[in-house]
Amino acid sequence: MARELVYTGFMSLDGVVDSPGGTTEGHRSGGWVLQTPFVPEAYSLKAEEIEETSALMFGRRSYDAFAPVWPKSEDHAAYKELPKYVVSTSLGADEPVGDWGEITILRSTEDVAELKRGEGGAIFIHGSAELARRLAEADLIDRYNLLVFPVLLGAGKSIFSREDRERQNLSLRESESYGNGVVKAVYDVVR
Incomplete structure (x- = not known):
């Protein structure tokens, strides 16, 4: 059975x-x-x-942002020893941090597809908007775990392409709204 690839992230309404x-x-x-009021259950x-x-x-930029912080973060301690995959054509083999578990560099979308064909549990993508968009376009994302915040930003990166493409249907697995206006939306990709 193929591994599930899940994008997880915080997202503005736009x-x-x-x-x-x-x-x-x-x-x-x-x-x-x-800047959104904190509600723990959200x-x-x-x-x-x-x-x-x-x-x-x-992706490379998200790895560069998280690698100096997450290995020392109590909130992310459970992730420390998990395998990590960085999809990058420019990250050198000697560059990954040494105190964050096993780190494998993947060089292409095909490398990600090969990883998905293997055995194992769910792989979660954090941040990495450009990577998520490329993987979605290659039909490799299986689920979106989103926390949608009640804010319109107008500028910034999106995981969703703005190009004209074939419609991709999603199936709502789970949703919930919270007192601070945040909405949890978990969608499976329909194939």
Whole structure:
């Protein structure tokens, strides 16, 4: 049985996924997650994901952002020893951090497809908007775990292509709304 590839992330209502906690992407609306009132149950999806995650996948820029922080983060301690895959044509074999478990560099979408054909549990993609968009276009994403925030940003990266393409149907697996306006939406890709 093929491994499931899951995109997980915070998203604005207009589809922006970058700069949820800061201004690293350079548009003026960065930090939008931290500006939403905190309601603990709105983040329960993240705890559920920890139980289900067997490996992590990142694009190069997201890896570069997370690798210095997550190995030391108590919130991400469960991820420390999990296998990690970085999809990059430019990351050198000697560059991955040494204190974050097994790290494998994948060089292409076909490498990701080959990984999915193997045995094992769910692989979760964090951040990595450009990677997620490429993998969705190659029909490799199986599920979207989204926390949609009640904000319109207008600028920023999206995991969804704006190109004219064949319709992709999704099936709602689970949803819930919270007092701070955040909506959990878990969708399976229909094939």
